[in-house]
Amino acid sequence: MGKNLSLFVVVFWSCLTSAKLGQETEDLVKACQILCSTECKQLKNDLRVSIKNIDDSCTDSPHNSGVKIYNSDSCSNNLLVALTPFSDCEDLSSTGTEAWGVEVNGVCHNVPDTNLKDACFNFKAASAPNSVVIYNSDSCSSSKAMAYVNAASKCGELSNQGTQAWAVEVNGECRNFTDVSVQQACINFKSAHARAAVEAYHSDSCMPSGLIAVYSPRSKCDDFPGSGSDVWAIKINGKCENLSDMSLREACNRFKGSNF
Numbered sequence: 001m002g003k004n005l006s007l008f009v010v011v012f013w014s015c016l017t018s019a020k021l022g023q024e025t026e027d028l029v030k031a032c033q034i035l036c037s038t039e040c041k042q043l044k045n046d047l048r049v050s051i052k053n054i055d056d057s058c059t060d061s062p063h064n065s066g067v068k069i070y071n072s073d074s075c076s077n078n079l080l081v082a083l084t085p086f087s088d089c090e091d092l093s094s095t096g097t098e099a100w101g102v103e104v105n106g107v108c109h110n111v112p113d114t115n116l117k118d119a120c121f122n123f124k125a126a127s128a129p130n131s132v133v134i135y136n137s138d139s140c141s142s143s144k145a146m147a148y149v150n151a152a153s154k155c156g157e158l159s160n161q162g163t164q165a166w167a168v169e170v171n172g173e174c175r176n177f178t179d180v181s182v183q184q185a186c187i188n189f190k191s192a193h194a195r196a197a198v199e200a201y202h203s204d205s206c207m208p209s210g211l212i213a214v215y216s217p218r219s220k221c222d223d224f225p226g227s228g229s230d231v232w233a234i235k236i237n238g239k240c241e242n243l244s245d246m247s248l249r250e251a252c253n254r255f256k257g258s259n260f
Helices: 002-021 026-035 038-060 116-127 182-189 248-255
Strands: 067-070 079-083 099-104 107-114 132-135 145-149 165-170 173-180 198-201 211-215 231-236 239-246
Touching: 067 116, 079 116, 099 116, 099 145, 107 116, 107 145, 116 145, 132 182, 145 182, 165 182, 173 182, 173 211, 182 211, 198 248, 211 248, 231 248, 239 248
Parallel strands: none
Antiparallel strands: 067 079, 067 099, 099 107, 132 145, 132 165, 165 173, 198 211, 198 231, 231 239
C-alpha cells in the first residue's frame, strides 16, 4: 500500500489546499473519490485532523519555530541542522557525537552528546503540536530532555540506552515514574493527547503522580510489558475505576478502546 498511500496523501493535501483557495477541479475531485476507498476513510479523517492541527499551530501555537540541532551545549553557535516533523532522519550521519544542544521553541536543551541521526529521531516531534517530552530528570528539568514524542512517533527509532527516562511532561505537568528506557516511555505516553485516550495508573485513586501509561484505540498492546501488576486503576471519560491489579499489556487489551 506504500505507493498508493503516498499518492493518497499528495492528492488529499491537494484537495484541501484547492478547497481553501476555491480552486477545486473535476479531475481532482474524481481522484480523491477513487483514492478515498473504504480502507482509507479512517486515514483520511486522521489526516484531516492532523493537517488542521498543523494549520492551527502555525498561527496559535509556539510550535512554529522548528527544532535546531547545534554543536554547542548552549545552542549559541555551530548550527548543524533544522528539523521539521517530516525530516528524514535516515539521511543524517549516524557516526560521531557532534549533536550537543537542541533548541526547541527558543529554549536550549543541553543533551547527552550524540550523532545527528539519533538527535533527529529523538527531537523532530518537538516541532509538531501535542508533543510529550521525556526527561532524564524526576522534576522535568529542561536541560535533561531526552526526546519529544507524539502519536505518530515510531518508538523503536529512538535511542535506547539504559533506563534514562525518569519523567514525562504532559500538558505542562511533570509526571515522575519508575525509570524506564526512552523507547518504553515513548510507547507508554505517545498517546497522551489522543482522542479517546485511556489513562493507566499505579494508584487506586488515579493520583496524577501515579500515571504510568496512556492507551488509544490504536495502541499496540504487545508493545507494553506483559508481566507485573503495575496497573491499579484506569481513568475512562474522566472517571477513575479501581481494578484488580494487572500488567500494562493486560490493561491495554481490556480497556484501550473503551473511551468513546
